[in-house]
Amino acid sequence: MNLSIKLKHIPFVVLGMYATSAMALEPFVVKDIRVDGIQRTEAGTVFNYLPVKVGETMDDDKATQAIKALYGTGFFKDVRIEADQDVLVVVVQERAAIAQLNFSGNKSFPSDKMKEGLKQIGLAEGLIFDRSMLDRAEQEIKRQYLSQGKYGATVKAVVTPLERNRVAVQFNIEEGAISKIRSINIVGNQAFDSKTLLETISLTTPGWMTWWNKNDQYSKQKLTADLETLRSFYMNQGFLEFNIESTQVSITPDKRDIYITINISEGEKYTVTDIKLAGEMLLAEEEARKLISLQTGEYFNRQKITESSKAIGDRLGNDGYAFANVNAVPDVDKDKHTVAFTFFIDPGRRVYVRRINLTGNTRTRDEVLRREMRQMESAWYGADKINRSKQRLERLQFFSDVNVETPAVPGTNDQVDLNINVTEKSTGSVMFGAGLSSAEGVVFGVTVNQNNFLGTGNRVSAQVNTGKVNTIYSLSYTDPYFTPDGVSRTFNAYRRDIDTSYLSTGSYKTSSYGTGVSFGMPLNERDSVSAGLTFDFTQVDLTSSSPIQYRRYCGDSNANGCDNTSVLLNLGWAHDTRDNVLFPNKGVYQRLSTEIGLPGLDLQYYKVEYKHSWYKDITPNITFMLNGEAGYGDTYGSKDFPFFKNFYIGGVNSVRGYQTSSIGPRLYDTVNERGYAIGGTKRLLGNAELYFPIPGMKDSKQLRLSTFIDAGNVYTSDERMDLGDLRYSAGIGVSWYSPFGPIKLVLAKALNAQKDAVQTDGKTLYNDDKTQILQFQMGSQF
Template sequence: MKLSHMLRYIPLFFLGMYALSAMAIEPFVVKDIRVEGIQRTEAGAVFNYLPVKVGDTMDDEKATQAIKALYGSGFFKDVRIEVENDVLIVLVQERAAIAQITFSGNKSFPSDKMKEGMKQIGLSEGLIFDKSMLDRAEQEIKRQYLSQGKYAATVKTVVSPLERNRVAIAFQIEEGAVSKIRSINIVGNQAFESKELLEQFKLTTPDWMTWWSKNDQYSKQKLTADLESLRSFYMNQGYLEFNVDSTQVSITPDKRDIYITVNITEGEKYTVTDVKVAGEMLLPEDEARKLISVQTGEYFNRQKVTESSKAIGDRLGNDGYAFANVNAVPEVDKDKHTVGFTFFIDPGRRVYVRRINITGNTRTRDEVLRREMRQLESAWYGADKINRSKQRLERLQFFSDVNVETPAVPGTADQVDLNLNVTEKSTGSIMFGAGLSSAEGVVLGVTVNQNNFLGTGNRVSAQINTGRVNTVYSLSYTDPYFTPDGISRGFDVYRRDVDTSYLGTGTYKTSSYGTGVKFGMPINERDSLSAGLTFDYTQVNLDATSPGQYLLYCSGQLNCENTSLALNLGWAHDTRDNVLFPNNGVLQRANIEIGLPGFDLEYYKAEYKHSWYKALSKNFTLMLNGEAGYGASYGSKDFPFFKNFYIGGVNSVRGFETSAIGPRQPNTTTGTTFATGGTKRLLGNAEIYFPIPGMKDAKQLRLSTFIDAGSVYAADQDISLSDLRFSTGLGVSWYSPFGPIKLVLAKALNPKKSADGLVDDRTQLLQFQLGSQF
């Protein structure tokens, strides 16, 4: 009889490097396999890991492989193999399962978010308990608190056994106080005061804004970025050999205060002595030199060197050289403290775009994006065309993000693909406007817009204005690509009612109905023309207290009707880099509205607008805006008073009530006055936009400070700058998830009041517009 038949049990233990015990077995044919000790794990899972099946020959090597495989599954903390009468017996002891994970003491992070984080590193309810994963989770929690500046935070874990081979894990957290930076000391600076150098840092000691920015909380990443900003500052001032020798970050024993010391060596200032251009000169040397902003005789400036290399590379990119490389190689003379630069140009091979791939547009049709592309497939690569395409897509306001990549086509040296990935956002909005004045009370308005109707790029807009004085109902539809060449067509239908009786004055009521069609034609990338016709019917209702000029317009009657066919012509020039929050560029508009002869109204209104944007720095943008308007009648009747210009309010001269500036007429009934508007209009705005301190993203929310000036003038008045009204104040513009919100705190600087009450400007300190987006 074989030895294996004589042995009752042969235990094999998996120890160290999965070595078997000294006792070995002779090979035998497995008649059956039995698994013992499993509670949650299916027997079939064990059989899947075993390298032997019934009918196979079992030996020492396969026994070792079986133990390794079962341990490797992670389900078991102990594995033994026994043999009885040629039956292979696998005895296992399962690892405990996690039944519950709880957190206590965590105030900065919600428990549900922490559970999600634990799940990502393999620690979750229902999974097998692994001590190494628990240690990793504990370290990750500590790391998260350290990123918040809470260096005194402690994390303790308690593992409690439960019935049915389960455990409960409790994380007991003591967050502690936030550690603050108490001092940042720069050592070795001689050319600049420490105060000036610390202005280059985002990290700072506590001040009145750090509760919001958190910049008084230490972060290794922030310090690294600040040191690079310091290096750039010195490099841009000529200090070519500047170096950060060391940094020391120390924390007090109670882990509340942090002290940072930065040791630097400034070196000497270097002067640029020579600038050369070399390499493969595909550009004329004169043109290349014009792109170089580094000049001989001036101090070294790393930013100018970088910008010059980029400018030459971008210029070559416009001609198809997507992988052009421009290196500015310095020639340093340490004795004379001078440096010369040779810009070596390597244009590489000229490439073309094989395909344009668009992803991320789940609602917007592909054709809506492709028609905005200025870079074409199978055409030479053009960096300027790609940038312009990206700008046009961003200006659609259909997408919150537009990413462009140009990877090389594998296996080729002269082809790239243009990959566009967009992130869509809600393009429908409900805009609410509200105001409160002593004259008109609460004024409410709502405008519903869908700028990407059914993903076609067409615009649909409906407006309802429910003010007591002005009530407007309108519906418009615009197809921006009525023709493939980009000619747009739009239709408008409206009704406008004006009732000034709520002002407590004997004034007038009008009801206007109209419909129109308009066309737009692009001239080039920046300029466009527009033309349209609008048929309008307006009924004017007066009463005995109406002003004499209104009665005169209606020939002494209390009612009169007017029909008109208005021709609208316009021109626009737009170079803004962003429609919503521009930083650079110009917007010019000129429009003229003409009441065509043969109808009751024969008039014209001309308007011009010029807005100029200039980025003063990374965070500050200057906006200058000027507007002018002029209207007159060329027929037998006077200029229709209900076509007058008005000014004042949140979108013109802030700090004054809407339409409150300009000529006023007395109300003989109440003894007050009301604005009548005018046929001439002037408006000027100067505004500086900047982000909220500590706010990283200025694309959605920014502050501004402004000065406004403007007025309107009656037909019999000469334009006089002494009549301009001025205001100043602060504003907040926020493109929120609920739509655009504008909040203004303004002070009217020169409101006019006269003894006879004929000039009595009404002011508002707080004005706002808000929206809700769907």
């Protein structure tokens, strides 16, 4: 019998053979069972698969069943049933086991990762060797290399027999060179040149960034996606009849170069002549038409048609029509190259949410999730409320993934369940690290955070950070739901030391100690107010080089400094519609805050600050930002405004291109022949910035470039806020939210740095604005 035939037909041939022999087997009562031929398999395993036990009768049917069962285990390649008087003898020949699994020549994939992958298809050390699995393993390994563009890769498996019926499997791999796309040729384009079309797709020929994004490596999946992108581009420009006629992908004999040809037919450009609404109109026609972004007289745009259908469906979903269906049906006039659309609206049945089911929160309490829900049980289905609920859960930062499903309730046509499955992530951290700043130098710190303390959603944080200018020790505890209505409460204690001798400002040192409590109250989904009281003790130390204004504040009898005790009242309001806190693409953020030193103690002052940031997504990857900030401070007591509460401006977080806190009024020191920035009680800042991805990294959510223009200044209490005194700068920057914290790198040019010549005590002092072309900041700012 040919071996290949024997293996292919082994169930039928063997069973047929033993069925024949079993027919000649006289039934007998089994007095004992013996297993011959086993080396690794336990005898008990064989006994478990036998249909007969000692004391039972053995016949040909049971013999056939026994052979079939033992073959089915996959442990044996040969099985025989024999009778030795009244002893049942089972003779087996075991399949070989894989003792070793080795790889050679693999550089792109580590051996341990390859072993993990092969284990998924049933090939691993300790498992039974199956040659069909070996063939599959070769193909799988080669497929992985093909995905990297290595079309010349070869994989050959060598099987070496070992003692005790074992084998060693060796995969010899020749990776070969990576195949590169040398040319992409688009044929049939007339309305757009090839360069414009090639810029819309991801596949490209080798360039300066392709070593990173691998877009010069061909894959069928990438080409399919690019063809759809090309189709969408034409469809959105009015080409209703656009079609991709064919694609050809060829590779050179040495499998190093790939050439792609795309044949297209553009067709004619179509104009929209009419837009109608039909079906069950639950919305007012005027409201529904406002949701349609495509207008008559415009060129056909598939994206606008899709967005309009979705907008109407979402609007109906907000009213409980979870299964609303909106179809835009075209009426095409090929002679005139026009098209009219009728939006057929089928709202379906109105449904309500029966139950909200939460799964996956093994550590976080149910109440922490449920208090974020804006969709209520037994209420009408609201798509906007469900989406907002998901957003609120994601903003907690307790979960790596939030999945929402709304399955229909079996047996009903007007009910759905809201199933929310979360994947919890670690919310506690102890970080030891260092930051680097062009102003602070090296900043060392340790931070202990637990944002979901004992699964309650409460936040505990302790921080110690040291730098040349700022040294901070703080401890805080926040209960975000101190009341069921969402009023938060925060306790905090801190010590903050400031040494300005390293800055281009008047020198002084302060040591502040404080403790306080604050409350936050949401007004709605986007607005909140806050209020808090802080007891603060600040010790001010002056030096011989401290400005005379600082000495006057402390009093002539306290030339070395002074102590200040105060109770600070903090009030605030915030409005936030940003889609992302880290890297916003659209939305508005406003903040109004007030700090007041209450009367009766040493500090009697107030400071008011306002910030308004506006983000607009020009494209999905390009964002324009406008930011404006204003601050004002004054005293209402007998003392002057505390100089250590002054506003300062300049540096990587305000007007870039100028040294930190260096812009604004200056005090001239004739002894040291230099000028000091002393800050001011009024502050103006404006920023215009365009964010865009690094070329070749369009999908990066944590790294982006920007170009900007900054303007700002500070003014003393007796100065008029003259916009002509604003300092300007422009430049480019990169922001990276790295695993070590946020990193900023800025290349900026001061546009109107001032150089003043001041005559003082017979001396001429040149007071230049302090500028910096390169500025950076690494590590979190606390």
